[in-house]
Amino acid sequence: MSQTLFINATIACLDGDSGYGLREDGALLVDTEKIAWVGSMQDSPAAGVAEVVDCKGRLLTPGLIDCHSHLVYGGDRADEFELRLEGASYAEIAQRGGGILSTVNATRSASEAELFEQVLPRLKPLLDEGVTTVEIKSGYGLDSDNEIKMLRVARHIEDELQLRVQKTFLGAHALPPEYADRSDDYIELVCDEMLPNAHAEGLVDAVDVFIESIAFSLAQGAKVLDCAQALGLPFKAHVEQLSDLGGALMAAEKGALSVDHIEYLNETDVARLAQSDTVAVLLPGAFYVLRETRLPPLAALRTQRVPIALATDANPGSSPVHSILLIMNMACTLFRMTPTEALRGVTINAARALGLDQQIGSIVIGKQADIVLWDVDRPSMLSYQVGINPCAGVMQAGTWRSKPGISS
Ligand code: DI6
Numbered sequence: 505m506s507q508t509l510f511i512n513a514t515i516a517c518l519d520g521d522s523g524y525g526l527r528e529d530g531a532l533l534v535d536t537e538k539i540a541w542v543g544s545m546q547d548s549p550a551a552g553v554a555e556v557v558d559c560k561g562r563l564l565t566p567g568l569i570d571c572h573s574h575l576v577y578g579g580d581r582a583d584e585f586e587l588r589l590e591g592a593s594y595a596e597i598a599q600r601g602g603g604i605l606s607t608v609n610a611t612r613s614a615s616e617a618e619l620f621e622q623v624l625p626r627l628k629p630l631l632d633e634g635v636t637t638v639e640i641k642s643g644y645g646l647d648s649d650n651e652i653k654m655l656r657v658a659r660h661i662e663d664e665l666q667l668r669v670q671k672t673f674l675g676a677h678a679l680p681p682e683y684a685d686r687s688d689d690y691i692e693l694v695c696d697e698m699l700p701n702a703h704a705e706g707l708v709d710a711v712d713v714f715i716e717s718i719a720f721s722l723a724q725g726a727k728v729l730d731c732a733q734a735l736g737l738p739f740k741a742h743v744e745q746l747s748d749l750g751g752a753l754m755a756a757e758k759g760a761l762s763v764d765h766i767e768y769l770n771e772t773d774v775a776r777l778a779q780s781d782t783v784a785v786l787l788p789g790a791f792y793v794l795r796e797t798r799l800p801p802l803a804a805l806r807t808q809r810v811p812i813a814l815a816t817d818a819n820p821g822s823s824p825v826h827s828i829l830l831i832m833n834m835a836c837t838l839f840r841m842t843p844t845e846a847l848r849g850v851t852i853n854a855a856r857a858l859g860l861d862q863q864i865g866s867i868v869i870g871k872q873a874d875i876v877l878w879d880v881d882r883p884s885m886l887s888y889q890v891g892i893n894p895c896a897g898v899m900q901a902g903t904w905r906s907k908p909g910i911s912s
């Protein structure tokens with residue numbers, strides 16, 4: 505039985521309804537895969553523990569969680585980046601058959617092994633920054649075999665790396681070229697074949713859909729979510745990113761885990777969202793890259809006490825961002841979120857957005873021991889700096905992924 509005792513730690517437990525749940529002069533006992541005890545130094549169960557880590561006042565947090573990403577895909581979109589800088593808008597590029605569809609072509613022509621090789625450098629910075637759970641969506645295959653191929657790569661990541669991966673089926677991400685002008689037929693294919701096939705292989709933890717003028721309508725989105733529900737799968741949706749189509753309210757009323765983007769969500773719908781258990785996932789990376797100006801309704805989300813999560817949205821087009829710490833900083837700088845909200849957004853609220861808050865996301869007895877040791881003494885340091893990674897050690901389910909050089 506392996507045990508690790510952290511002593512002299514500043515612990516951000518994230519165990520309450522607000523704040524950091526900060527415990528100074530704290531100690532934390534990990535037993536096998538779980539958090540066995542957390543409390544103050546003077547009460548710590550010292551005797552008989554093989555490994556003791558003296559944190560010397562430094563910060564411990566739960567493992568960080570990236571609850572919205574599109575990390576598996578073929579190729580890149582540096583050319584589109586350049587086009588946008590030469591004046592084209594994101595919507596124009598999408599309408600011209602560029603954008604998402606160019607990634608669809610590159611993803612379809614890549615093998616599973618090639619996609620796996622390509623995802624590794626995108627994952628590395630997240631792993632280095634203490635991310636212990638990542639959600640990865642399909643959505644660049646847009647047919648049964650290619651969506652399954654993407655989800656297998658996501659599963660392979662979990663098998664090969666010390667990382668929890670939540671696999672999300674996003675077959676309704678864009679209209680594939682072979683279904684041009686037949687979007688209802690494509691939605692039927694998604695519901696009748698693609699999703700059931702992927703689910704039959706055990707590859708689907710949740711279902712997502714992109715509801716937007718450049719993607720699928722509110723009615724089409726509702727149909728996809730109904731299909732997920734009929735299969736007993738949790739679901740979520742990309743909504744109100746570029747316009748207000750009412751997707752957030754529709755998804756929340758059906759019981760979505762999360763509604764993601766939501767810059768264009770109106771305040772009346774925020775109040776109704778608050779009646780549900782749905783988490784608001786904000787994606788400042790896409791807001792930054794697309795140089796959006798419409799801010800998400802943060803004041804209303806706060807007043808209505810809607811839990812807010814943050815994620816990278818890592819994807820080749822609108823958010824080629826692979827730093828969860830930068831996302832925390834962007835949330836503060838661009839959205840005026842507080843460092844407390846930012847840390848909650850990548851821990852406990854991200855866990856809620858994945859339906860995993862009973863297992864991960866806070867430092868609470870009985871939860872999985874995903875723990876990060878940081879070379880800082882206060883949590884605000886994580887959101888404040890750009891370009892410094894103070895991650896000093898990461899434990900995933902009680903096993904060191906990268907070990908600090910101070911244990912005895
Ligand atoms: N919203 C986004 O920001 C990404 N997908 C989505 O549904 C964009 C994906 C891409 O441009 O490749």
Ligand code: FE
Pocket residue numbers: 572573574742817819
């Ligand atoms: Fe996305």
